[in-house]
Amino acid sequence: MSSEISIADKQMARQNGIVQPLLTDLYQITMAYAYWKSGKVNDVAVFDLFFRTNPFQGEFTIFAGLEECMKFLENFHYSNSDIKYLKQTLPENIEPEFYLYLKELTCKDIIVSAIEEGSVVFPRVPLLRVEGPLIVAQLLETTLLTLVNFASLMATNAARYRMVAGKNVSLLEFGLRRAQGPDGGLSASKYAYIGGFDGTSNVLAGKMFNIPVKGTHAHSFVTSFSTLDDIHRVTLTHAQTREPCNLLESPCNLLESAMEWRSRVSTVIDVSTEESSDGELAALISYAIAFPTGFLALVDTYDVKRSGLLNFCAVALALNDCGYRAVGIRIDSGDLAYLSVLARETFEKVGETFNVPWFAKLTIVASNDINEETILSLNEQGHKIDCFGIGTHLVTCQRQPALGCVYKLVEINGQPRIKLSQDVGKVTIPGHKEAYRLFGADGHALIDLLQRSSEPAPVVGQKVLCRHPFQESKRAYVIPSYVEHLYKICWKDGRVCTAPKPLSKVRERVQSSLRTLRQDIKRNLNPTPYKVAVSDDLYNFIHDLWLQNAPIGELS
Ligand SMILES: Nc1ncnc2c1ncn2[C@@H]1O[C@H](COP(=O)(O)OP(=O)(O)OP(=O)(O)O)[C@@H](O)[C@H]1O
Ligand SMILES: O=P(O)(O)OC[C@H]1O[C@H](OP(=O)(O)OP(=O)(O)O)[C@H](O)[C@@H]1O
């Protein structure tokens, strides 16, 4: 049994099992056959993976998913059952040698260069450059896109929540139940953490990715208790002495103690004990007995003001008498600004009256359909929330459900390729390119510059002409104080070239990379676009190729 578990654990640590070569679109495999039939087995291609517009009406994106891409390349091979399935599924006329060819395919001749995972990235700058045999590079398209698109969208969404919440508020991801299926839920938990969340309620994500798991309890726990008679156990051992509390002179058992405290607190906060729910009190006592060191109670089941806060304070003070500090409350409905302020005032007053100073600092968690706008609005109104639990809007990326990353051929056998479009924004930037980020003297990123790989890199202190890729008149000279070459080779000779970083490091990278962006680029409303440019050489290269490839129309 234990060896079975360890094998399962290892597989999990490697990669979610559904990421495999058949997790692709059929057309990749039919194209592979057609390439193979037309003698393109030795063709060498360069593909760029990039997006065209930042999500959420913002002006930045966080790049994520790279480590999963590397694991995919490592494991890439068609199993016997994959080949068997393809034989049954593809047309009968497919030559059997093609399946022998597929069976031998690996990514050993592929080279992947990429921007560091967790970096801020911008439209049109390739996140990944994939070079190698055309057929293999083509077969990777859909899977690489599915690994990068949602990961980057989620990490960006989470980073935006972190920005509006500020660094002093804790953010928990509660989205599994509302996510786009099990895999969407797992990915959401992972990339929410990278983007700046502090933990997740998703236990499997905690196990697989070593993310802190956190949580409170549901309304059902409260509503499952009707009266005080539903309490099964009432005693606790004292936190320090480990003696049963009911042997100490004060307090007695948690029920008696909480009942007494309820009467005392009710006069202080001017709420009648008659109005508060006994079922709720029974639930909170039972929860406190189960988790005396982690007592965080949901207080909105019946009425936050008239029942939940009073019952919570009563149980927390009873716990205090047993040497335990309660953690706090969660509010999941109603006006979260008003109720959080009310809760904080209540805790301050109760703490002061009964000389329990830490009471004023109890944690207030808020949840219930929270999104960026809600947090901004709560900030404006003034609130006393220490922690947001966020599910639906975060994990479904409700405000924008997809990032439009694409994978385009930019070179074949050393020849540049361009994809033309009526929509200029969709014209691809041809050729094998490098990307540089140029920084100003104050440490802020000024511009991302794409160049042909044959060009020398920009040099600190030397003027570079940066051009808009499609608008001739938009140009600027930039004298960089620092130049960052954005690509590192991360896959070559069948191996990952850079050691994978722990998620916590990628998470730190997100914040340090965001700090290099000017505030106006990050602001929520109408942010300033960050500039992405091409060198003069690349500009001329694009436009020459464009002219060569655009047919000349005839008017009659
Ligand atoms: N002070 C506030 N300012 C802005 N938005 C708020 C504030 N308080 C709560 N909200 C948001 O308003 C919405 C309230 O939703 P809704 O009316 O469905 O909840 P409710 O009636 O309070 O709770 P429930 O239906 O779960 O009992 C939620 O999205 C919540 O996050
Ligand atoms: O609101 P979200 O951002 O999605 O966060 C997760 C929600 O999940 C739970 O609700 P539950 O499933 O108990 O249902 P409810 O919302 O109807 O209370 C919890 O109480 C939160 O409200």
Ligand SMILES: O=C(O)c1cccnc1
């Ligand atoms: O732990 C919680 O409070 C929680 C977890 C998932 C969804 N809603 C709340």
Ligand SMILES: [Mg+2]
């Ligand atoms: Mg809810």
